[in-house]
Amino acid sequence: MSSEISSAGVTLISQGTGYGLLIGLGILFCGVILIAVKIQKAYLDEDSGTSEMFMVANRSVGTGLTASAVFSSWMWINETVFSAVFCYRFGLAGPMWYGSGLCFQIALMAALGVLAKLRVPYAHTSLEIIRLRYGKAAHVVFLVLNLCCNIFGCASMILTGSQLIHGIAGIHFVAATVLIPLGVVLYTAVGGLKATFLTDYLHTAVALILIIYFTLSILSHEAIGGLYGLYDKVTAVAADNYIPGNYQGSLLTMKSHDAIIWGLILKFGNLALVVMDTAFWQKSFATEVNATVPGYNLAAVAIFGVPWGLGTVVGLAARAIHDTPLFPTWPGEFTQGEVLSGFVMPYAIQALLGTQGVIAFFVLVFMALTSTVSSSMIAVSSILSFDLYKTYINPAASDRRIIRVSHLSVAFHAVFITGFSIVLNYGGANMTWIGYFRPILTSSGILPLILALTWSRQTRLAATWAPILGFVSGLAVWLATAKSMYGSITLATTMKECPSLYGSIAACCSPALYSLLLSAYRPSTFDWREFLRITAVTQSEPSPVTTITTTGDGTTDTTPPSPSEKTPIETATATTIETDDLVHPLDKQTLAHLARWYRIAWVTFGVLVLLTFVAWPLPLYRDYIFGRAFFAGWTTVAIAWQFFAFGAVVVYPVYDGRWEIWRGVRGVMGSVRGWLKKSK
Template identity: 30%
Template sequence: MSEILVLSPGDGYAIVCGLGLGFAAIMILLSFVTNRYTNFAVSSTEEFSSASRSVRPALLACGVVSAATWAATLLNSAAVTFTYGLVGCYWYGAGSVSQIMLFTQNAIMLKRNAPGAHTFLEVIRVRWGAGLSHHVFTFMALGTNILLTGQLITGGADTVVSLTGANIYAICVLIPFTVVLYTAIGGFRATLLSDFVHTSLIMAILFAFMFCTFATNPDLGSPSKVYELLSVAAQNYPLAGNAQGSYMTFRSTDGLVFGIIVIISGITTVFADQTYWQRGVASKASTALKGYLLGGVAFMPIPWAFSTAAALALVALSASAGSDRLTNPGLTAPAAAVALMGSSGATLLLIVLFLAVTSAASAELVAVSSIIVYDIYMPYINPRATEKQVLWITHASVVGYGVFMAIIGIAFYEAGISLGWLYGLTGCMFSCIVPPVGFCIRTKIANKVGCVTGACLGFVCAIVAWIVTAKQYYGVVNVTSTGGSYPQLAGNAAGIIISFLCCAISSWLAPDNYDFDIMRRHNFSTTEEVKAAPTSAIGDEDLKDVVAAEKAIAVDAQGEPLPINNVNDVDEAQLYKDFKVSVWSTGLAFFILCIFIPAIAASVPVFSKSGFTFWVVLAFIWAVASTVVVVVGPVWESRKELAAICRAIIRDVSGKGLVKA
């Protein structure tokens, strides 16, 4: 079974075009409401790129979950669970949680040390200059975004085509088209709104799969029945490298290797992908800690619970000897949807995966446009750019990168490159960026030469290790061999380890003594330093007065100046306390999820029936808690603002006058 054509090509086009345009229309309407009835006008560069730095913790957590839940997340987690058993979906979730919580420290230190920054590359430019160091990291950041874009377009298009038989070229063009429409109009706030809709539907489909597999399906219907069928599958289709060939064991050599790859490759994604930094920029300084920690914990059940229900259900339904087994693990999620719920399941999955693609694509558009504006256009082309000029370049960048998305999707398809291969390649090529970025933004001793050298040397060593290991293991270097677990592990590990050693040793032997107060005072809206800009905590009303007064510093004869935003809503001391809390939280989460639980689970060769039932129940409980955080939470924390907007709309419609909420 290599393809699952349960829907017609017309169904595929209808979903992509109809749903895409409908979703774009909703986002455009919401953007109109935001512009008319609130003080957050999209005509502002800060509102467009960072939602005016006003995002609260629950919505930030929702955005973090959405950022981590690509179409690739659902497809890859299901594929590795089908390939390695339940250990695959666990490592996918646990490794991702560790990465997100580790990134919490970056978000806090960005607010503490560079409160006015729009991208992490700006921090590198201000600290180490606009020369080679900034060029190197800009190349790597854009390279990461391109590979991630390839993943989301490739994964989304493959799923649509596998379920409907639609034309792959048409789908690769149509997916970015609708995203560009609402992103260019609504900016990053539209991305956050799409994050909320996307995450809500993700949780809905997660529960649909869980209930169908473990409660209502006539062939399965309970954890006990699924367990019995998985035991049969282990006898008829044993997994090599797993204890007793079982799908219900943590004693899996390949599963452990995959777990290490997830952790390293995922760290690369969150450190080098501007979309994560974009959410850090958009958050309030006082809520960054809560938002990222909640988002990390809330993400866990998405790959874990979804793949437990989908992938293991597919294995259980094809457990008998001689059954029609899936030959392409990448199609596990679509095949499971069809097996469990028929064409309605395929439609539901297709809708959710499409929204996952559009949400991620919207974030990528804003992220890449921010890099183009603040790290290419302003430093090197027009350092005194006005608000109007920056907005024009931003919109042009969104449209241009949308076109590039379609091209890159078609190019990867023509090259025969799979989603899994791109996932591993991201870490192999750019894991080297993780240590120097961390050193730069967190420590005053980071040595410029050593960090830049570490990034470059790590890049070269990672590629060499990746290719050499593929040659040694498989005797040939091609897409198949370089996509293997061990070559990808070698490339990921070599890049991050070599880079870390260069950064650490050089910073120890020849430490810099950088004064972060220079960066805190820096006006990231121009190439100048704002000597008088305060960095202590002030109230919202005071903040408006300060920003209004400081605009005079950046006034340019060409037109309206860019705003200055290097003011936080909490002081530096509080942010440092938040940083220490995030360090302890990350260490504790890593110990529990990546050491303690796997060690306990691996203490038995194969899960018992009661152990598997506990696994299912725990996944369900965690999913409920996550839903409360990322679906109910954003609505609850904004209840007063939503009520005020409703009153403003009623007043406007009834002719009583327009009042901003």
């Protein structure tokens, strides 16, 4: 796909409206978040001018806000726009497999996050854990993998968003690419991770309201006629919408070869996007002790309803009307290029809801994009400032200097990701190709990273070389399969499902074998207490360490340091302290709570995998086409799931944070009253 992407000669909204929405929404959200950050600092004692607050939000985020932030970070354009695309391409099996490909990764991250709290209670990034355990070489390997994961993930969203905005409003894709991250830079640089939590909540609230609006409005439109009307219209045009690989070519069957292959590819790609993304680790580090597992698992369950409900209704509605005068491309053809570019949803909305609906869709795209970009910015800024600058350039950097570098890193990442997205667009990449390539590029680090926290016998040699060998294996399998199956290695053949699936499996799974073999070559056992050398960064300037000890009643006591002791961040790599003298900073009761949450997290993970991979979808993978009643029940549950998601990640966070909200409101009201008295 080139930069000459169009909407079949149809402009859905004017260019002026598009620019106004893009710039206006950026300014609005930037202003709201900056005001919220000021209120936090003034009335809630939360200062983003410290490293702990900027990178891990002082480890104080509750369950509700955690669930909302994780949900927002995971609600990419894929789950909204492209769930409709894959329903249009594969039928109702597409959104179902899309939903099942989103849950288990977040549930896995809940288990890893609480394990990190048990073993590395003061970690700031996942790379910090790798550096302390395996040294410089492995740290550099994972640093590159993490950056690639964030860069490709963020760039693919901006690329897709700019192409959609270009098609919808006629805005040049370069202008859209520049404007999308512009407003995000300021509030992310100023507010840090807590600002992204707040903006994630706002994005989630607005996006879910719009998702429910689209689902219900399209379904109830007279051209669709409700659940039974949608079923009847899709059935009536079945002969003109034959889907190769589906049972009897039907859109209304779960037996879809291409859908299940795509679902498997999606699972590997999404697993890499979570485990290899520093942002998800940082969010787990930022949570309270009792908030990690319930917050992440609440988001894992809630996210299922977005692609399932929205994709099913919009994708099938588009199939029902794409050959009618209602559709924007009529009487021309709705081309495969436009489908793969994501225009299924905006065209269906234009046909059924008009310009008002397209404007609402534009807002939804903006919500999904800026949420992704803000999360990526804070992750990359933490990597560049903490894992690169602090580690290799200026080890003696003060907390104030780290914050300054973090701010500059946010701006640098915005400029770089904008340029990279433009290069991808001119290079002919689209969302489908990137989605197939990304798991091969980033999946090789998944298992070695997990083993760094779970297996004490993984050696430095294994952690360094297993990801490299895994990537080479995945790339070789991908290209070789494309060559053997399709006769050549081109952009088109590498975008086929089977080569990408086999390459993803090789890239993800082979590092486990490499790690076992390399660890057996020169075996060693890691002492988990070594992770306690990583401590919190709490001073704005270098200052000595305070020794933390645990008293008999389970409380903590502190011993004033001597002037010769090192700064907190220097202690992370210190070797002068004996291992037996390292004491866990959390008391026994807290550790017992974390151990219980750890068990609950793995049980939840197992249940979600069993339900979404096996017990639910596989019995329906048979020679069966949905009947009217079954389809109505299926879609009703999918829509109800959207309302559950709204309650879980929009309503509940307000209740969970009601006391902090009330403190902030009282502080603002008191300041306003004082200002009014002073003015009088």
